[in-house]
Amino acid sequence: MTPILQITDLTAGIEDREILKGVSLTVNPGEVHAIMGPNGSGKSTLASVLAGREEYAITGGTVVFRGNDLLELSPEDRARQGMFLAFQYPVEIPGVSTANFLKTSVNELRKFRGQEPLAPAVFLALMRERMKLVEMDQSFLSRSLNEGFSGGEKKRNEIFQMAMLEPILAVLDETDSGLDIDALRIVAGGVNALRTPTTATIIITHYQRLLDYIIPDVVHVLWDGRIVRSGGKELALELEKRGYDWIKQEAAEVA
Amino acid sequence: MPQAAFNDVIKRSFDDLSKRLNGSASGPLHKMREAALKSFIEQGVPTTRHEEWKYANVLPFIGLEYSRVSEIAKSVTEKDIDEALGELVSVLESGWRVTIVNGQFRGDLSYLPAAVTGVSVDVLSDKLIANDEVVRAAYGSVAKSDAHPFVAMNTALACDGVVIRVAKGSEMKRPLHIAIISDARQVNVLTTPRILIVAEEGSEIDIVETHSTIGDQQALDVSVSEIAVGSNAHVRFHKVADDQDDSRHIGYTAATVARDGRFTSHCINIAGNFIRNDLVINLADVGSQAYLYGASVLGGVQFADSHTVVDHAVNNCHSEELYKGIYDGSSIGVFNGKIFVRPQAQKTTAYQSNHSVLLSDKAQVNAKPQLEIWADDVKCSHGATLGQLNDEAIFYLRSRGIDADKARALMTYAFVAEVLEHIDHEGLREFCEKRVASKLGTEPLSL
Ligand SMILES: Nc1ncnc2c1ncn2[C@@H]1O[C@H](COP(=O)(O)OP(=O)(O)OP(=O)(O)O)[C@@H](O)[C@H]1O
Numbered sequence A: 001m002t003p004i005l006q007i008t009d010l011t012a013g014i015e016d017r018e019i020l021k022g023v024s025l026t027v028n029p030g031e032v033h034a035i036m037g038p039n040g041s042g043k044s045t046l047a048s049v050l051a052g053r054e055e056y057a058i059t060g061g062t063v064v065f066r067g068n069d070l071l072e073l074s075p076e077d078r079a080r081q082g083m084f085l086a087f088q089y090p091v092e093i094p095g096v097s098t099a100n101f102l103k104t105s106v107n108e109l110r111k112f113r114g115q116e117p118l119a120p121a122v123f124l125a126l127m128r129e130r131m132k133l134v135e136m137d138q139s140f141l142s143r144s145l146n147e148g149f150s151g152g153e154k155k156r157n158e159i160f161q162m163a164m165l166e167p168i169l170a171v172l173d174e175t176d177s178g179l180d181i182d183a184l185r186i187v188a189g190g191v192n193a194l195r196t197p198t199t200a201t202i203i204i205t206h207y208q209r210l211l212d213y214i215i216p217d218v219v220h221v222l223w224d225g226r227i228v229r230s231g232g233k234e235l236a237l238e239l240e241k242r243g244y245d246w247i248k249q250e251a252a253e254v255a
Numbered sequence B: 001m002p003q004a005a006f007n008d009v010i011k012r013s014f015d016d017l018s019k020r021l022n023g024s025a026s027g028p029l030h031k032m033r034e035a036a037l038k039s040f041i042e043q044g045v046p047t048t049r050h051e052e053w054k055y056a057n058v059l060p061f062i063g064l065e066y067s068r069v070s071e072i073a074k075s076v077t078e079k080d081i082d083e084a085l086g087e088l089v090s091v092l093e094s095g096w097r098v099t100i101v102n103g104q105f106r107g108d109l110s111y112l113p114a115a116v117t118g119v120s121v122d123v124l125s126d127k128l129i130a131n132d133e134v135v136r137a138a139y140g141s142v143a144k145s146d147a148h149p150f151v152a153m154n155t156a157l158a159c160d161g162v163v164i165r166v167a168k169g170s171e172m173k174r175p176l177h178i179a180i181i182s183d184a185r186q187v188n189v190l191t192t193p194r195i196l197i198v199a200e201e202g203s204e205i206d207i208v209e210t211h212s213t214i215g216d217q218q219a220l221d222v223s224v225s226e227i228a229v230g231s232n233a234h235v236r237f238h239k240v241a242d243d244q245d246d247s248r249h250i251g252y253t254a255a256t257v258a259r260d261g262r263f264t265s266h267c268i269n270i271a272g273n274f275i276r277n278d279l280v281i282n283l284a285d286v287g288s289q290a291y292l293y294g295a296s297v298l299g300g301v302q303f304a305d306s307h308t309v310v311d312h313a314v315n316n317c318h319s320e321e322l323y324k325g326i327y328d329g330s331s332i333g334v335f336n337g338k339i340f341v342r343p344q345a346q347k348t349t350a351y352q353s354n355h356s357v358l359l360s361d362k363a364q365v366n367a368k369p370q371l372e373i374w375a376d377d378v379k380c381s382h383g384a385t386l387g388q389l390n391d392e393a394i395f396y397l398r399s400r401g402i403d404a405d406k407a408r409a410l411m412t413y414a415f416v417a418e419v420l421e422h423i424d425h426e427g428l429r430e431f432c433e434k435r436v437a438s439k440l441g442t443e444p445l446s447l
């Protein structure tokens, strides 16, 4: 079985500051990985590097996505090949309605796969169906993308987009932050519904709570730009109880 | 000195016209021309030292040789006009068209409301001035020669201008297109089209004014449109600059709005080398309203200068203004928006906003809101922003499979569409959306 994602000794940073200091991670089809770790440890940086944000300089290591060198690809080509990042802070885009944006996006992905654009009626029906998954109201379709959306609404909209784009690998960066208890359940339900044996998910989170709903196969702890510990779902429970200090200490001893 | 040479061209053209007019050279119109010529010579061709012309440098093209338009053969055909107007022909097919070629009204190329009551089109003449009190009162007083050198120039040379009257209470369902053509196929031409629109009490009409150049020689089109909006009348005026790449246009549009009347203006600049638009609105009576929308989508070496004035002369009037621009290449945009609130204009509400996006390092925009408020019980605001496209937003779109160019096009289109959406006439709105989208490398958003 070829992994969907294989990261080896990845180092990356900004200007002369190194943020990722040697990350290695393998994600196989069907798996859910959780990445936890203290604030500032580099979780969002890792997600951004995977999505292709250009301000981060890759200084070493490799990332192979579905058998290809991911780092060679433009952000749009990564998306077209099935990479999806649910942003920690989704951007507001005035004047571009959610529906128009998604129509453009979906049809770009289809074009890449050699498919015809979806007929407007088919597309609308698909949007309505997928919105139900995250219990989003249809009125959002005509509103400017993320503009004036509440924090929770923005997060739901990310998962709605994921449902529309059907990625091979979804990286969810703190999609649970800012969600109320019901919304958390709904969003998690959406993510679970989208799981397939051929796709995978990386969940970046601070809280065990989300992992009660989306059961991870592997939990990683990212600390100071390195994955310092990986384990089963019980690792998340232990972190919830004990915090990160013990891991930091262990990591310091190893180093 | 190009100015001196240009003054000579104007004087010679005036003398020419005087001779051609024979008998009517002593009529009231020609008296006005004489006064206007004097005013033009006094004001002089503005240079960039002139505050209102700081960025609009006319010197490069006033020094050209211009032929006197009266010498040019009347060889423009329907087909030439169709070609110049392109898709707009079918967009406005259901409406009327007043065609003006090199400043002269061309009935043979126009589609006029013949047996229709409610709207009439006439050539501006001494007889009309003599017989029609409303025309007499409006002509040359809505747009005053002493207020602007090119209004003076236009008034001095305008002949065979057009008067459009919308009768009391008539709500015109079909748009009236004023197609202004400069025929520069054989020689350089300097044209001075002149329009007067009188919308009587309670009437309503959509006016679309376009300027098109045909031919490879140089054309300078200096046009003036005066609009008298009667009480409770509503004029929706649209000016679309979508001309040849090397075209030059200096336009002055003035409107006075009577009690509870409404004037809505849309100025859309899409193509042309040099576009200067002055829009001057006088809210002359209680309850009158003005809505000003403008969009410039420029690239290459294009220049578009929008000077707007809203004069709140009396109490309880309302104005709203939204101008936006997208500037690529080494294009230059200018926005100068004046709002005057006179001492007696209490309870005025006046809002202005102007937003620009620069797509290239070499593009420039010069924006100057100018609010002069002498009354105290008013609500006035203005906002201006200038920015680049948000990189975060572009990355967000790219991360969804939309390439960088398309992402930029989507965002810039959305930016301008917020202006275009105010155009009520569906066909015209769609036409503008399509033209803007294609210039920005996308297509109109349809959901
Ligand atoms: N664009 C940037 N410019 C400067 N510093 C940056 C930039 N991006 C990340 N950093 C720094 O790199 C470190 C890691 O940031 P990152 O956002 O990846 O952390 P995180 O693990 O996602 O934290 P959190 O849990 O708070 O979201 C931080 O110290 C941050 O300040």
Ligand SMILES: [Mg+2]
Pocket (backbone or CB within 6 Å): A043, A044, A045, A088, A173, A174
């Ligand atoms: Mg983060």
